Amino acid sequence: EVQLVESGGGLVKPGGSLRLSCAASGFTFSSYSMNWVRQAPGKGLEWVSSISSSSSYIYYADSVKGRFTISRDNAKNSLYLQMNSLRAEDTAVYYCARDRGSGFSFGYWGQGTLVTVSS
Amino acid sequence: QSALTQPASVSGSPGQSITISCTGTSSDVGSYNLVSWYQQHPGKAPKLMIYEVSKRPSGVSNRFSGSKSGNTASLTISGLQAEDEADYYCCSYAGSSTSSYVFGTGTKVTVL
Numbered sequence: 102e103v104q105l106v107e108s109g110g111g112l113v114k115p116g117g118s119l120r121l122s123c124a125a126s127g128f129t130f131s132s133y134s135m136n137w138v139r140q141a142p143g144k145g146l147e148w149v150s151s152i153s154s155s156s157s158y159i160y161y162a163d164s165v166k167g168r169f170t171i172s173r174d175n176a177k178n179s180l181y182l183q184m185n186s187l188r189a190e191d192t193a194v195y196y197c198a199r200d201r202g203s204g205f206s207f208g209y210w211g212q213g214t215l216v217t218v219s220s
Numbered sequence: 221q222s223a224l225t226q227p228a229s230v231s232g233s234p235g236q237s238i239t240i241s242c243t244g245t246s247s248d249v250g251s252y253n254l255v256s257w258y259q260q261h262p263g264k265a266p267k268l269m270i271y272e273v274s275k276r277p278s279g280v281s282n283r284f285s286g287s288k289s290g291n292t293a294s295l296t297i298s299g300l301q302a303e304d305e306a307d308y309y310c311c312s313y314a315g316s317s318t319s320s321y322v323f324g325t326g327t328k329v330t331v332l
Contacts, residue, residue, distance in 0.1 A: 138266075145325055146266065146311070146326070148320065148321035151320055196265060205254040205256070205313045206268055210267070211265065212265055
């Protein structure tokens with residue numbers, strides 16, 4: 102069974118940093134692209150970033166480019182999101198999502214971790 | 221990249237069919253047959269319902285179907301059931317030279 106478990110969320114001040122982690126199990130992690138998708142309270146879904154299976158290809162939404170860094174450690178079956186220069190508008194539940202397999206859709210999701218940016 | 225446009229709400233009675241539209245541009249929905257749909261119940265993670273415009277993942281009811289015409293994709297739920305009441309989001313691939321994926325604004329489906 103595919104399992105994705107996010108951690109690392111919490112309360113941080115504007116301008117601060119936070120690192121999210123996503124522990125994967127139940128599949129061959131090194132074979133799949135991975136993604137971060139966020140959802141502000143009461144709002145819709147927003148794609149944040151994607152990383153290919155070997156980290157060769159990395160993409161970011163314009164809203165986080167230059168501030169967030171996605172990475173992965175295939176030996177540890179883990180996905181990360183380093184978030185710097187955080188803003189109030191980054192407040193959201195952050196979901197880790199696995200590529201379905203053929204790409205271009207998010208087939209499996211974690212339960213999410215809440216990041217709150219507030220002074 | 222602007223969000224894809226969905227109606228804020230759609231409702232129907234049990235057993236009826238409803239359709240949710242998802243309008244994008246020639247740079248996203250219109251350029252790729254890579255539209256997916258997600259169902260989200262309150263407080264839960266999204267669930268993939270349709271991928272590549274019209275394909276259903278294993279385990280998803282065949283009451284859910286997808287289609288696309290030009291810059292607009294659609295999700296149809298037939299034989300509406302109480303458990304279908306949820307938020308639904310479309311998503312389109314938008315190419316690797318820009319923000320790669322764009323989600324829709326979301327539609328609240330209410331079963332009357």
